[in-house]
Amino acid sequence: MQRYQKGEVKVDGVRVVLERMSKEIESLRKQVGAPAKSGAAGAVSETEAEILDRQFWASLPASGKRSVLLSPEAWCIPRRNLRQFVEELLGQNDAATAAAVLESYAGGVAYKEPDGRRKTLAGLGELADLYLHPEVRRLEAAVRRLGEQLRRENQPELQTLLRGVFIQYSQEALARRLYPAVQATLGALGQQPTTVERELRQRIGVEARLPDFIDQAAGAPRLPDGLAGILQALPAPAAEQLAARFKRVTRRDERERLVELGRAAGAALVEPLRETLRARPALEATAAVGLLSRLQPAAVEELLPARLREWNRPYHDLVVRQLASGGAPERGRLLLKLLEALDALVVPEAVDEIGMSGEAAAAPLLVGWAKGALPRNAKPYARLKAIEALGRLRSREAVEALRPLVEAKQLWRWVNPPELRLVAAQALERLDPEWAKKFLPGSELAAAELAVRPLDPDPASSFVQQRRYVRYLLAKPLSATVETPRGRLTLTVKVLGLGGGLVTGEPRPAPGSEGAIEVQRIRAQVFFREAPAPDAGFEIVDIELEERSKLRTLLGGLPAPAR
Template sequence: MLRLVGQWGESTQGKQAHEFDGAAWQEQFAALPGNAQATLRQALAAVAAQTPSAKVDEAMLLRLAENLAIGFALERFERGEVKVNAVQQMLERMNQELGALRKILRAREEKMASSGIAVESHEDVLDRQFWAAVSESGKRAVLSSPEAWCIPPRNVQHYAEELLGRGESQAAGTILRKYAACVRHKDAEARKKASIGVAQLAGLFSKAGSQALPEGLALAGRQMTAEPEAEVQTLLGAAFVRLSQESCVHRCYPAMRQALDSLADLEAVRPSWAQGLRARIGLENRLPECIEEALAGEAMPEGLAGVLVRLPQAAGEHLAARLARAVRRSERERIVELAKEAGGSCVRHLEEVLKSDSSAKSAGVMGLLSRLDPAVLEELLPLRLRQGRRGYQDAVVRQLAIAGAPERGRLLAHAIEQFDPLVLPLALDEIGMCGDAETAPKLLQLAEGEILPESSEYVRVKAIDALGRMRAPGVASHLRKFVEARKALGWVYPEEMRTAAAQALMKLDPDWMSAFLPQSGLNSEALALAPLDAMPERDVVRHRRYRRVRLPRNVPAVVASARGKSASTISVLSLDGGLLSGDVQLAVGTEATLKINAGLRSISVQAVVRSVRSHQASFETVGMGLDDRAKLRRLLVALGG
């Protein structure tokens, strides 16, 4: 029947029109089965009815032939005479019969293609038209069968999108899962086509129910471990990568977990291939984004814990780094919660970093490790502090302060002998802020000079401040001697040490201190500038240790560092730091000596730069003489403190 239409088309072209044998054509037509003759007559009549006054051209004949081919294939498919894979072969054979008509149109198509107009292949046209003619039930039956791979991906995509548009996401998911199952077909050609199709359809898997993407990855992963054909391996790997990337983009954590499980299985049998796929997918690189989104949400995303467990090293290091940047207590606790969900492998990796890695990296994990396994940290901390320099020790103290472990006071007190003299004051402040009274005996020994006798008086004052903050029981009688001890021409202890002890006694034994104050010779306004207590109800990770005073006028200061001297001014000041203003050319972590203008004699302060902004730098006090501290206190009181 198609051959007859083709001969008729050829008869209308050029010299072949004179060679057309009408009698022979009629004879061949008469030889057709009765139903075929009726079909052809109906088709020709339909063409004549559509264009009663127009000349029947070759394009119209081609459409006629294609409609006949599609109708024939559809009829046999719906009667169950052929399966879907046989339909494809049938369409290919009929496409060859239509070759004569297409030769006539080839020049026109080539001209269109040269003009940049996309022209579908003839096989694609037939296939698309056939698929459009298949009923809804027929489409679903084919796509739910093991032969779904025969359907071109664009047809699968179109049908799945129709289902999604109607809100039938579960049905679309079933179709996609059945199609993905074809990657495990026994026929290599079927696996090849299915792999190509899955890669093209990857964007739909994340939209079609919760199971489509994980199951698609599981099917591809299982086949990768057993696939013998090199070409199919390449195509299957590409499909797996696309599905994995979709799981990352859409934060489908169950699918990400499945991708990691499949990679682990593949690594056991084909390690080099698995490593290459892992690098192309880049799951580890996506982890920081996932963590940030989890921290911003109200609840832990479903399935994220499983991903963290499967990436313990990356999870541990990212979470440790993120903890160091936390500014809110609620944020910090979410980070710790995520780290706990990452499991024992994460903790063991952090412990290994602490034991063997460089100083900078080991310092970065101590904060998180203090929340996950403080016992291991207590064992290793003194050794690492002894090996580390001043900057390393400073970073450790700040990490432990941010992490806020209840054991941090004990951890720092246990290693107190290992601290650099300029870092020890910061450690003592944090011990006091922690409020662990079990550390009081060691702090009292330090305040009285029984341990670290070579330490500065400033360190001893810091120890007294810490005792007052934690309201340590049983130390009031020891602190009284600092306040009331006299010698022939005055008091035994320096003014600032007496002031610190008096401030601690105001918290420990207020009745005694109030009674003794009139005869103490201490200034009540200076005593009011006392160390601040931690405020656990506030949603911050670090608490102010001393009251800040915003100065009514900027105070001149000279900053001396390894880069030389520079003039600056101070706009905010406290007993433990302040804010420099002006053309500040200092990097974070720079150690400097500040000379603060305070009358005839300047106040000398050893400090570390903590942050730098445009024309501003904050500094933290790490050391100073007690005379300078007393003078600084009086300056703050005079300026409104």
Template sequence: MTAKNLAHFPRRQPAEASSPPMPKRSGPEPLAAAAIPVDSDASAAQFLRSLHVLLRAVRLYHQHHPRLIETLKSAGHALDAALSGSAVLGFAVEHDRLVVTKQPSSSGHALADARGELKTLAEVFARASIRSLTFVPHTRLDELLQFARSIDTACRGREASREDWASRLREHRITGIRVNQAPERPSEPITFASLLEALLGGGLDSSAGAELLTSAAPDQLRVALRLLWASAARLGQVRVEAPQEAARAIRAEFAGADELLRSLLMQGVALEPPHESESLGLYLARLADTLSVHYTRSEYLARRLRAAEVRMLLSQLRPERDGHQESDASLDPLVERFWSSLAARERTRLLATPEAWCLPVTLLRDYLEGLIVAAESRRAEASRREARRALADYARCLGSEEEKARRAVASGLLELKDVLERIWPCPQLADLGKSVVAALGREVSPGIANLLEQLTQSLATLALARGDCAEVEAILAEMEKAPTEFDEERLAPLMRRIVDCEEWLLLVDLALANRPLDSALPRLLRRDPERLLDRLRLLLTSSAGSNAFPAMVRLVRAAGEPVLGALETHLLEPRHQRVATAIKLLSAAAPERLIAALPRAFSSWDWSLQDLAVTELSRQSAPGLRPQVAQLFLALLREAHLLVMPGMIDQIGLVGDAAAVPHLVEIAAGDVERLGDVFLRIKSIEALGRMKASGAATLLRSLVRNRSGLAYAEPAGLRSAAEDALALIEDRGGSLNLRQPAKASTSNSRFVQPRRYLRVALSDPLPAKMEGPQARSARVRSIGLGGALLDTSAQYAVGESLRIEIHAGFDKIHATAVVRSVSAKGCGVEFVHMSQDDREKLRRRINKLLD
């Protein structure tokens, strides 16, 4: 970048010389160290030296030379430093020295020049006919460069042209530098402060006045301040725009004032300047407040006043007619002003005492936020620990015996909720929630109790959002320790509000996450079992429900009662989805409870719920449960739907309970009226064969051989099933059920349940058609007597029933099926009913494929 381009950029102001300041909160300054003053004469002299170097660089170097750019930058920074905190920066040439001024109307003083550098520069200014220079804060770098070139030109030009600096500055559009301008000496404006000093300060010795204020008794100071408040009320209409009237009003009001009141007024004038367009009454009222804070501060620092008495003293210093009480909100700004006037160490010391509640919450917020910002930006964990310690000390005041202390801390912690979110929960504040609940249990004031209720709910909600289960459980456990009468009155509704909040559902998501289960999570969630189960039901119906089901089962098992009891109750409800959710969760988490509850609810369900319960219980592999399931199915067989009975009979046969043989024999013989369907009889015969029930051999032979004249008495499908069952009982070959691969009988099979029928994979899939309002085509990739695997574009849900027509050569096989699985490989269905003719066609087709 060239010097010309650089010069067009405005110089950074002193406040911009570093990174931008942090945003400041309105109100008093936080606990911070005071700024270090800068030596203004040294900075002014440094700027003059930099300007002298710039003058030499302008003469020696080309405008694009890097040295010239560097010199210009240094001069700009030096001017920034010299102008810091000043309205203007002025220099005057007096003989061979330079005089500096920092204010428009102030007198200057000569700069020290030990090495004679400034004397040389003064001679340069004299040759250029410069008698005085003034720089203002908006001076730009391009103006500084053009001014240096103008000095060089003036020094080398004719003497007559050197004086016309006004034209030269105008030509180069230099507005931030003024040359040879006569100083303005405006008359000092008349203010209330100057009037009071002129009218009341005469004859007062400053040292004697200070001694008088120091030796005055507290009651004398209180009387004097109240008199000042009374004068402020009477002089409310006096304006500074009419100085003669104001002077007369001041003389009349304070004609009889004693020396103490006049000394107080002079001290107030020194401490508090007047504001523009302010009446005399308002100014005196501000003086009274300033003097009150000043007096209270001196008493506090002298340890004659406790922190808890500050507010009371400030209220006593107000006029009696205003009726200011200690609890008056109008005192808050004055109290805040008092605490902000103290040194940072005093406020820090206060936070470590039982009177920490006296510190206004705005100052506490500024202090805590400063520590937190330091911890977050500079990774200073010590600052974070200090913030937590200070907050713990502040919260400890909830145990105070003073009502005003408890009220201040409760409301203060509520206001600091956003600060709490950044540092809590943590070990240093581990007992915060419990201490708040304990304070709520002890509180007798309804107003403070309401504040503590809000604070407790806020802390619980914050802990829920953070997933801090231990903290939430500690808060709820502390509530349960309260007396019964108090719990019914306040804590029970509060607990209900905590459990009912939206953040409570985050615990369910946390419990279902792929991570070890927190022991506190089930204990928390079982406090509202209905809400937990509603959430699980919604998740089960979603697309990710099957993936989350194992985690749901883990959670239900860990929660135990009353969640399991609520699931049993849901089995009797009329809402279909609730019953289905209860069946799924109970069958996986506590199948014995589903077995015990099923007789009460089974008959009231539709066939889909019955089928779901039978399917889920049939998957149980525990040796102790399988006989119970078989006995239950046998007892409920007459109440089951026609499409559900085949699966129940198959399960009875797989378990092999000998006590079921007589019942199965009756069904196979067709002696049970409601179970006389041929398909059910075939299923019973197959179950007897699996059980190798020798006692049923006579019946099976009669079914195979009995004739009615020349025709057989029983249908062909039933006779074929009876022949296969006899082959199993007599250990003969030829049975379709015995045609299993050798690996299917090994003990290391990955399937919990043995396959009921042989499945044949088809190299040439069979065409099929799903019947219904919208006919769908499919292809059968594998088939067995129990079901098939379909390849279809139709979307089906597990548990859905359908009618299917399979084309096997010239034969058409019709069946009613239920979808058992849906995967990328296809749709697996189970045949739950078909006629004996279709059954026989299917058996022959499978035999042909095997042969």
């Protein structure tokens, strides 16, 4: 001890002396027939060398321990002594020295002698909790050291040990969402031979945790540090998982956090999304539309029209809903360019969203539709939607086109159907309130039916899908029959509005399926939507003017409060 403290014996010299002493003690023990020391029941016995080693270092003053632990020979200190010393430092609020000691110790994985590397790896396997300590947080540095040595190590036994500790520390980082340390894992994996990388990646399981990481980020007040770097390192699976989570998003704050994450990941994420939309099957491609519309709307404008021509009605519906829930400022313009390629039953919901988006450039086209100049893939119901959209857009240029729809008479009879007149009148209430105040009292349009009106966009809404119409909770549910491709269903309508409602019953209609519904002798074509069980939502996608007028009359007479 005295010679070591005087500097006459180096650290590795102490180890040699202690090992020689342990062999001599063991030899003497055998000569006198004394039994070898054993640990307590269930414990692993220490060798004489380990006991002497531990006792020697325990007897050193703190300054001596500190000197060794901050040197390249830190691995010589038994892990029990190292743990005790680090815990004492933390108890003294000296986290900086504790961190330096742990970082120095991890450096032993690259020590020139194999025995030093072996002992360091054995110690790291038992000291992971110290590297995870919130006041120290040296897991990332340890993972980097392990990864670097994993690439260089040429001894098979030590390679096996290295892989074991590297996997252990990497999984600790995953479990605790320590993203900078996970980035270090991915960086190290990228430097390994392909077969080794594949094996380690599978055993560590980073990709399997991506959905959890993304889900946690969606609800966080800010982006977690390091997560964007993980997505950049795993662009294809990250793009797939982020797009899938974006497709399911219901709240605006979560949507914007996912967009922020996608933008932070940058071009690495955009390219797989582009390729998915360009070449993957319809179900995968449509899932990429919403997120890509926020990250690179020009790519959607470029690639989507051609893909739409390959797909059928359900996928057209998915595309429109993805663009609507994505909330891109450009969504109205995108939908405007897609209108001619959409299925006839999907056109009305696209026009609805154009109106909700505030896309003023849509006004000239919508004015033409309001006058009756519909394209071949649009039904009369789309004309009503165009008029409602003009009202939402506050398009003053539509006034001259809409007034005749309400005012026109022939032989003292109104020329246009009641529903067309009423929808145009509601739009004019927004566009020309002075005209509405003067004309509507004598228009023979019922005030109760005028009150059943389309809703404007709500900038303060917390949800990505905004309600288009007032919905009524029925005091007395109504029976409905639905004709579907799988047969006739009898359901109960609980909530109803001009745009659709909620039904309940068995079998529950599958989201995305379609049918022809009849309630109170009012018939309409509907798409079914997701809703909390046991309910199913439905959206009206086509309805004759007379049938919609009957629905409006029913709603206008309901005493139930709107919701």
